[in-house]
Amino acid sequence: MPRQATLGRLVLPRLAKGRDTADRARSRAEKRIWVMGALFAAAYLTVGGRMAVLASSEPMEPEAAGSIEAPILSTRADITDREGRILATNLATDALYAQPREMVDPEHAATELARIFPDLDKEDLLRDFTGPRRFLWIRRQISPEQVQAVHDIGEPGLLFGPREMRLYPNGPIAAHVLGGAGYGREGVESAEVIGVAGVERFFDARLRDTAQQDQPLALSLDLxxxxxxxxxxxxxxxxxxxxxxxxxxxxxxxxxxxxxxxxxxxxxxxxxxxxxxxxxxxxxxxxxxxxxxxxxxxxxxxxxxxxxxxxxxxxxxxxxxxxxxxxxxxxxxxxxxxxxxxxxxxxxxxxxxxxxxxxxxxxxxxxxxxxxxxxxxxxxxxxxxxxxxxxxxxxxxxxxxxxxxxxxxxxxxxxxxxxxxxxxxxxxxxxxxxxxxxxxxxxxxxxxxxxxxxxxxxxxxxxxxxxxxxxxxxxxxxxxxxxxxxxxxxxxxxxxxxxxxxxxxxxxxxxxxxxxxxxxxxxxxxxxxxxxxxxxxxxxxxxxxxxxxxxxxxxxxxLGIRPAVAVASADGVTDAAN
Missing domain, CATH: 3.40.710.10 (DD-peptidase/beta-lactamase superfamily)
Known part of the structure; x- marks a missing residue:
């Protein structure tokens, strides 16, 4: 047998075996790349989704780790008089709080807040803003005008949280009957509105029942x-x-x-x-x-x-x-x-x-x-x-x-x-x-x-x-x-x-x-x-x-009661009967 034919018989099987080994290695490498790519994509989506959630949510007041509580419900049904006129209702407003560690100019913020809210003391605010506190409620509810005034301060450490406040559009009328409402459990993003006296407290569970939010509590009063x-x-x-x-x-x-x-x-x-x-x-x-x-x-x-x-x-x-x-x-x-x-x-x-x-x-x-x-x-x-x-x-x-x-x-x-x-x-x-x-x-x-x-x-x-x-x-x-x-x-x-x-x-x-x-x-x-x-x-x-x-x-x-009148007299004058 010629020498070249002998070498061919010896070399070709080795080359074929090498090609098979290389193909298997390439296949394994491609699989690893796909797996790593999928893991990187999943990690990217997870981090991106979490960042989107954080960007769209309100900051929370710190709470003890591991506490499990029912969600805070701020809704409350209206109260009306016998003719359907509103005696009590909820109004969307804002709460104002501070994160002192995020403040740029605490002294300016304290000065301006004392001007907007005259009942607040500038020195007390400044002491709180420069102390160790990380969170501070300033007002549980403020008006839209006050929201704008606080915005104009331009202080990033002053923040707002959504609130539902109880509004009595008739002021003191029927005050003792209605009683009044206040806040129960509170978070930055919401607070419970609870009755504190009168019918607000007596019917508190019914007024807070989410199944009856669209059914006003009709009182016997005529406004x-x-x-x-x-x-x-x-x-x-x-x-x-x-x-x-x-x-x-x-x-x-x-x-x-x-x-x-x-x-x-x-x-x-x-x-x-x-x-x-x-x-x-x-x-x-x-x-x-x-x-x-x-x-x-x-x-x-x-x-x-x-x-x-x-x-x-x-x-x-x-x-x-x-x-x-x-x-x-x-x-x-x-x-x-x-x-x-x-x-x-x-x-x-x-x-x-x-x-x-x-x-x-x-x-x-x-x-x-x-x-x-x-x-x-x-x-x-x-x-x-x-x-x-x-x-x-x-x-x-x-x-x-x-x-x-x-x-x-x-x-x-x-x-x-x-x-x-x-x-x-x-x-x-x-x-x-x-x-x-x-x-x-x-x-x-x-x-x-x-x-x-x-x-x-x-x-x-x-x-x-x-x-x-x-x-x-x-x-x-x-x-x-x-x-x-x-x-x-x-x-x-x-x-x-x-x-x-x-x-x-x-x-x-x-x-x-x-x-x-x-x-x-x-x-x-x-x-x-x-x-x-x-x-x-x-x-x-x-x-x-x-x-x-x-x-x-x-x-x-x-009340729809007409006065009784006497029979007309001879001179044509009709008098109200006593």
Whole structure:
């Protein structure tokens, strides 16, 4: 075999084997390159995506590592009046905070912030900006104008976070009913809006429920009547030199509170802090209509007379002993004036005789009196839908003795709130069934348990009408609206015991129209004194009654009640009926 052929047989297999080895190495190298390329691409996308997320998100206030909390929800449903008018809503705004380590010129920032927000102190801000703090809240919520002013400072360490704030577009109107809201859990990007008082706190869970965000909470209040009430009460406080006032208008059939006010009041957009000292009842946050429990005086007399009629002990024409004074042990019961030896039960109410009412109470007895007042709802807190309702607990005698029987019959010896009184008068006005006051709009009445017969209810209403027509509440006789009601003047108790000689709670409780009542009205003034005459006058007939009359005059047309008119006279003049 030739030499070349021998070499070919030896070399060619080796070359083929080398080519196979090189091909396998090249294939492995290409795979490695693709894998490394894919890893680099994944890493690039991950880093790029994370950078995009960070660039589009708000900075977070530092939190402890490892804490797991529910997300902060800032949404809250609106609150409206019975006609759908907004009483409370949420408004998008901003919070202002600082990251001192990012600041370029802390001194300039402190100076400008103190100029924009006069309540802030420049030195305190500068101390915070130059200290060890990494995060500092400056304002939980600021206006758009303030946002622009802070922007103009040009300080990168001053930052904004989105906020939802609770807005009360009507200012102080219905402040005590609404109560107010504040912030709960907070982060930079959001904060919980929580109720702190009133219906905001009572219905907090419902208002924060994301499933009901589009369903406003409809209250029973009528915004126009509420505004009229507050204006009248404010004027009455000024004219009568009173330190406080409360007013209620309540539907006698449904129990709906159409208006309820307590003065002095506050603006829930800027709710003041709760005082830590002094008399809480003098603070604007104190709700006199439901938290204030007072001896309300002669407005209670109709309860004793109505119960006695319901028991069959008397009728409106029964003659009652009114010869005073009535002596009971060491106690002496007198009347404001001498009313003669006897009067009809109707005139006991019209003239407001303590002695006559006490004699009627003796016919009833302590146990039956206590049971009747309990049925009227006067012995326990009201269940009104407000956080403060449980604090309005009536003050009752430790032992319901016979002297308690006598004094309670004419409104002394136990203390209740104006709202208790309104609900009890509604039972007389609506035909004799108990009413549960509510702040929620009702579609139809829900009858309560019967307390007195329709006949007794009608007789009691006629007595109250006579009080206005010819008795102590004659200044409440608003032409065209047939008002019925009762006055009550009670001396205020001293903290040390006994009663003041020159400080009273003056109250008028009434209903209109008296022949077929639709609404109960209660007006109460704290320490009023009418000074237009030669002598100061503090009784309810001179103080609370004129204010209540003006309230009825203003509110009745807003409630859709037309004044009754008499038949035209011969000369063609038509007068409003009294």
């Amino acid at each position: 126009t009547v509420q505004a009229a009430m507050e204006e009248v009460l404010q004027g009455g406080m000024t004219l009568m030199n009173a330190k406080g006032a409360a007013g209620i208008i309540l539907d006698v059939h449904t129990g709906e509170i159409v208006a309820m006010a307590s003065l002095p009041d506050f603006d829930p957009n800027n709710r003041p802090p709760v005082p830590t000292k002094g008399d809480q009842s003098d603070n604007p946050l104190f709700n006199r209509a439901i938290q204030g429990v007072y001896e309300l005086g002669s407005v209670f007399k109709i309860f004793a007379v109505a119960q006695a009629m319901e028991l069959g002990l008397i009728n409106p024409q029964t003659m009652i002993d009114t010869q005073g004074p009535l002596l009971w042990g060491r106690f002496r019961i007198n009347d404001f004036h001498h009313y003669g030896a006897t009067n009809t039960a109707t005139d006991v109410i019209v003239k407001s005789s303590n002695v006559g009412t006490a004699h009627i109470a003796l016919m009833i007895g302590p146990e039956r009196q206590q049971q009747f007042l309990r049925e009227l709802g006067l012995l326990e807190p009201t269940r009104i839908e407000m956080a403060e309702a449980p604090t309005g607990r009536p003050l009752l005698p430790r032992q319901w003795s016979e002297i308690s029987l006598l004094t309670i019959s004419y409104g002394h010896g136990m203390s209740t709130s104006p709202l208790h009184l309104a609900a009890a008068y509604a039972a007389i006005a609506n035909g004799g069934t108990r009413v549960s006051p509510t702040l929620l709009r009702q579609d139809q009445p829900t009858p309560g348990p019967r307390i007195m017969s329709p006949e007794v209810s009608a007789e009691a209403r006629e007595m109250l009408r006579q009080v206005v027509a010819r008795g102590t509440a004659s200044l409440a006789d608003v032409p065209g609206y047939e008002v019925g009601g009762k006055t009550g003047t009670a001396d205020k108790p001293r903290p040390s015991g006994g009663y003041y000689d020159d400080k009273v709670i003056a109250t008028f409780a009434g209903m209109f129209p008296a022949s077929d009542p639709r609404y109960v009205v209660v007006v109460s003034l704290d320490e009023p004194v009418e000074t237009s005459g030669a002598e100061p006058r503090r009784t309810a007939g001179w103080t609370a009654v004129p204010v209540a009359a003006e309230l009825i005059r203003r509110a009745a047309p807003l």
